[in-house]
Amino acid sequence: MAFNPLEQQGIPLDQQLRNWRELNVPQLDPDHSDPYARCRVITMNGIEMEAVWFSHQFSRHCPDLEARRQLAEVRYIEQQQQKAVNWLLPGLASVLETTIAYEQVAVDLTAWLARMEPDPYIKQALEFGVLEDFDHLYRYANLYELIEHRKAEKIVDALTEVMPGRPTRLHHRHPIDNVRDHYDKEKAAPISKLHTLTITAAEQQTMNFYCNVGPQYMEPIARQLYQEIGLIEEEHVTHYESLMDPGETWWEQLVNHEYNECYMYHSFMQTESDQRLKAIWELHLAMELEHLRIACDLMRRHDGRDPAEMLPREMPAPVTFEPNKAYLRELIATQLDLTTLGTGYVREAHERFQRFQERIHGGETPPSDQIIEETTHKFGQDYRMETEGPHPVPSLRRPESGNKRR
Structure with missing residues (x-):
């Protein structure tokens, strides 16, 4: 049956406040939980954090006192939702284990969105970005083996391959x-707006995570790798957020944020394998339905428009975490040599790209390459998990003598 959140009744806002006991959610079991359940948790934390920071920015630009009060009420509940969601992550996991899970999210969420995206330009943006996140997963997996002496397959569970993507130094x-052309809010499909908002939120939380956890390491190579990839996450946030139409009013953006939260909770409620988590997704969806109703009322009052004009008539197909190995291998085989020029993509390194590369690397080996060199020196070969055969790009395959997994 079609699900239209505009026609559903949620939990009244004055009944959504939770006490400490209700917020004290049990952690995921790091040894027995579905890796994709952890991916859903990480994704929803990013969605909630984006909603909170958007609300803060909106409030700083909103002259209407009553509207700011409503934003503050909803935002406090969003903060409680974020705490309940993010505190599901296991406290036993190291920062690096959580990092690898973040990159698994980046790989399989971005790949799924790209597969489903109807707009060719947005689809290309997603395909371009996912090949870089894929390589980040490979670099962090090697760091994990180097400093914690453990293998990433324990985290990603062979659902996502670990091997080189577009080299991080590039x-x-x-x-x-990194600035893309934006979609036209009057012409873009609603699902394209949701995809763009989702991937921006996901990349933004990764950027913020690396900004904060990188300095916590003592090992110089770890500190340097987080610094390098943290800067690339800044590029990714710019890359994706620039796809949004800056002509969307604050009220339109508010409605889009609340609708997207409904969409994501509804998606994960349908696809969740952990019944305990499913109950949380259901509860938060019921809360978000009321947040959406409030946002729609504000848009009608201040924009004089009916939000139904810009929203899907029914909830799109659920966002799904699933293996994307064949799709990613095809992208690696056909798009690995792309870079950006202006708002487009080219296959040859242009002058501005080369000058920037020379300046930032300064003639030295970047941390992302150093980590592979150190892992190879210590263990005889880099860490990979190639479940579907040799690397699709011959030049990135291991030497014949080192092709077997350790």
Whole structure:
């Protein structure tokens, strides 16, 4: 049966406040939980954090006192939702284990969105970005083996391959080449707006996570790798957020945020394998339905428009975490040599790209390459998990003598 959140009744806002006991959610079991359940938790934390920071920014630009009060009420509940969601992550996991889970989210969420995206330009943006996140997973997996002496397959559970993508050293581009053309809010499909908002939220939380946890390491190579990839996450946030139409009013953006939260909770409620988590997704969806109703009322009052005009008539197909191995291998085989130029993509390194590369690397080996060199020196080969055969790009395959997994 079609589900239209505009026609559903949620929990009244004055009944949504939870006490400490209700917020004290049990942690995921790091040894027995579905890795994709952890991915859903990480994704929803990013969605909630984006909603909170958008609400803060909106409030700073909103002259209407009553509207700011309503934003503050909803935002406090969103903060409680974020705490309940993010505190599901296991406290036993190291920062690096959580990092690898973040990159698994980036790989399989972005790949799924790209597969489902109807707009060719947005689809290309997603395909371009996922090949870089894929390589980040590979670099962090090697760091994990080097400093914690453990293998990433324990975390990603063979659902996501671990091998080189577009080399991280080539991700550093002049900032102006990270700005994309934006969609037209009047012409873009509603699902394209939701996809763009989702991937921006996911990349933004990764950027913020690396900004904060990188300095916590004592090992110089770990500190340096987080610093390098943290800068690339800044590029990714710019890359994706620039796809949004800046002509959308604050009220339109508010409605889009609340609808997207409904969409994501509804998606994960349908696809969740952990019944305990499913109950949380159901509860938060019921809360978000009321948040959406409030946002729609504010848009009608201040924009004089009916939100139904810009929203899907029914909830799109659920966002799904699933293996994307064949799709990713095809992208690696056909798009690995792309870089950006202006708002487009090219296959040859242009002058501005080369100048930026020379300046940022300064003639030295970047941390992302150092980690592979150190792992190879210590163990005889880099860490990979190639479940579907040799790397699709011959030049990135291991030497014949080192092709077997350790």
